[in-house]
Amino acid sequence: MNLHSMTTLNVHRQHAVPRPGVSSQALSSGAFRQRNSSLSALQQRQSSSCSRFLLSSLATAQPIYKTTLKQHGQSRVSVQAATVEQVTAAPPEQEAADGAPPFSWTSRWWPALALDDLDPKRPTHVDLLGKSLVVFGDTKGNWHCLEDRCPHRLAPLSEGRMEGDNLMCSYHGWQFNSQGKCTSIPQIDDPKAHATACNSPRSCAASYPTKKHAGLLWIWPESSPEAKLTSASAEHQPPDLPHVESPTRSAWYIREVPIRYDMLLENVMDPSHVPFTHHGIQGNRNKIINGAYHLVGEMSPAGYSMARHNVDANGKETPPIGHINFLSPYRALYNFGPMMVEFWAVPTKPGHSKIMASFPLGVSAARLQAMGVPAPLRLLIGITSKLKKAVPAIDHLERNAVIDGDTYMLHVAERDLYGPQMKGRWQQEYYMPANADTGVVAWRQWFQRFGQQEPTSQLPAPPLLPREQVLDRFNQHTKHCVHCTSALTAIDRTLVAAAALCFVAVCTAVSNAIVIACGNAGVAGVTAVSMSAAVPEMAKAAFQPWVVGPLLLALTMVALYVGLQKVRARFIYTDYVHALRD
Known part of the structure; x- marks a missing residue:
């Protein structure tokens, strides 16, 4: 039996449903360790030379992951090769006993909206982590966020209007300042009674800290008195994004899709689907170049890194040609030499998430020339890049086509996986014998260990939607995007x-x-x-x-x-x- 056959056997056994009469704990502890010990000995004898090469190759990727971990306050880094079956091998009791601190989903800044898309003349509704919020601007150019619910009769404040720096509820005319304090109740004429009502905590709308950064409005989804101080501390600031703020990058593309947060990131962390799902747009199903993926360093609440290796005709793996990093809780970074692409996944409400992305617009003329690209084609690429920069709607139409390629499939698969029969048991329902699935398994393991308390995943997703709603570009993107609205x-x-x-x-x-x-x-x-x-x-x-x-x-x-x-x-x-x- 060769190494590949053993790998397939190991994965197949792990995904098997426990036999009647055998507890999952017994299977995951005694039987699991006995099975893996025998397989481990065989693997060591049959793949020692390959393992030495893998470890030496992965060691070259250590500095990249070390930098990533340092940005998240981590100090200890180790380098190891991980195959699909090794990632899925951790038994449940190890997952619960790894001593990881609870992952906080709300005590952090979240990207919510593109600043270009905000209109200071009208309030904007936004969903974030299951919270219904409203964003509005003042005359000084600042943006504020309140709960999208008037404390009077629960009408949505996003249906209101601006009165100077105050947000007025259009149901009965109550007004609120940037901190959510009620400043006007037209139905009360007596000054003393009016002051008493406005000073009551019950007349206030919950407020949330906001921040402008990298062309986005960020929201801290906590409204406690401590939230303002915590959100302003140096260790809790949004990540530095110099590459995103570069003039050679595209305008932010944001689209809310009817897909759960965990399913969306599972898709983003799976590069092997690209040539098939996005054939003719971002790949070619007839020109597949399989590679090998391995985890680099330790998985932690801060995320993890995955190295991509090419494989030659003799089955030898090259040194890493690039990395796919998950920087929790929303960033997926594809770093392949000069090409750096960010995909962000933001949970909005049950069964829905936002995908946010900024893309490099073309490659420099010098690099294209070094790559042997003919002069006419270099000129065409340069013109196209400048056109996309000048008219972002052109770039957004291309992104819409990419998103449409997998949205409906993910929407249907999600309803199956989290339906009454499967109940989210991906280990039993997914059959993943190939190394290409390493990214999927790694993401699922991270989410299982650190992300189970993600707020929008605690509630059932909406039922299966019609195809026309799942691929509804207008309501998911166009009407919220100033560039596409202007083009339309x-x-x-x-x-x-x-x-x-x-x-x-x-x-x-x-x-x-x-x-x-x-x-x-x-x-x-x-x-x-x-x-x-x-x-x-x-x-x-x-x-x-x-x-x-x-x-x-x-x-x-x-x-x-x-x-x-x-x-x-x-x-x-x-x-x-x-x-x-x-």
């Missing part, structure tokens, strides 16, 4: 102008044809008699420049109208059918 408005105005111009051009062509035909027939004026005499000349008049020109303009407007309608649909809804993508 411009398209709608252009459609109206194109239709009007087409009508005018057709009328002009017909009028000119009649005038020319009447002139050729030798009749003056347009009457019933003159028209009957001019009919034979109409065919000749149709080829005159004064007729052909307006007709060509009308045809151009028709083509523009049809083309813009197709582009417009890409902002609203576009079905993604994998069977038709060749």
Whole structure:
């Protein structure tokens, strides 16, 4: 039996459901250790040379992970190779007894909204960690966050309006300042009674700290008196993001999808799905380059790192060519040389999450030249990058197509995994014999050890949604994005102008044809008699420049109208059918 066969056998056994009469504890302790001890001896004899090579290769990746851990306050780093079966091997009692401190989901800054998308003239609703919140700005350019619920009759404050620096509830006109204190109750005329009511804690709306950073509005989802002090401390600040703030990066792309937080990150940490799910957009299913993935360093509440190795024709693994890092609780960082891409997953409400991303716009001309890219193609790449920077909606349409590729599949799979039959038991329901699944298993292990108390995962997800709702680009992204909303408005105005111009051009062509035909027939004026005499000349008049020109303009407007309608649909809804993508 070779090493691959043993690996498959080991994973298959781990995913098996315990036999009747055998407790899961006994299986995970006695039987588990006995089985692994015998397999371990065989593996050591059959793969010693390969293991030495892997460990030496992984050692080269240690500095990258060491830097990552230091950013999260960790000091101890070890380097080890981990296969899929080793990651899943930890028995439940080890998971519970590893001494890890409880992971706090609320005592930290969370990215919530792009600053570009906020309108200071109106409040904005936002869901975060199961909390319903409202964000509004003041006349000084600051942004504030309150619970999206008026303490009077529970109406959503996000349906309100701005009155100076105060947020007014549109139900009965109560007003609240940036700290959530009630400043006006129009229904009370007596000054003393009004002051008493406004000073009552029951008239206040819960407030949450906010912060502007890296083009985003961040929210600290705790409203306790200590939250303001804790959120301002140096050790609790959002991460430094110099690469995201670079002028060569795209504008923030944010889309809320009907997928749980853990399912979304499971997908992001799985690079092997890309050439199949995103064929023709970010990969090619016919050109697969399999590699090997191994964990680097120790998994901790701060996250973990995974190295990618290529494998040559002899089965030898190269040194790491890149790393995929999970920086808890929301960042997935793909770091492959000059290409650094961030995908963020933010839990919003049960069964829903936001995916947030910023992408490098192209590669420098010098690097493209060094890669042997022809000059015309380098020029095209440069123009495309500048166009995406100038018109972010172009880049967002491309991102929408990527998200559509796997959203519906994840939505359906999630309802199965967390349905009444499977109950989230991924170890039993997933069959993952390949090393390519290392990222999935590593993420699931991290979430099992540190993330079980994630707030939106504690409640059942909504039922299966229709396909049109799952892939609804407009409500998930377009209407919240200032760039795409502006582009859609411009398209709608252009459609109206194109239709009007087409009508005018057709009328002009017909009028000119009649005038020319009447002139050729030798009749003056347009009457019933003159028209009957001019009919034979109409065919000749149709080829005159004064007729052909307006007709060509009308045809151009028709083509523009049809083309813009197709582009417009890409902002609203576009079905993604994998069977038709060749």
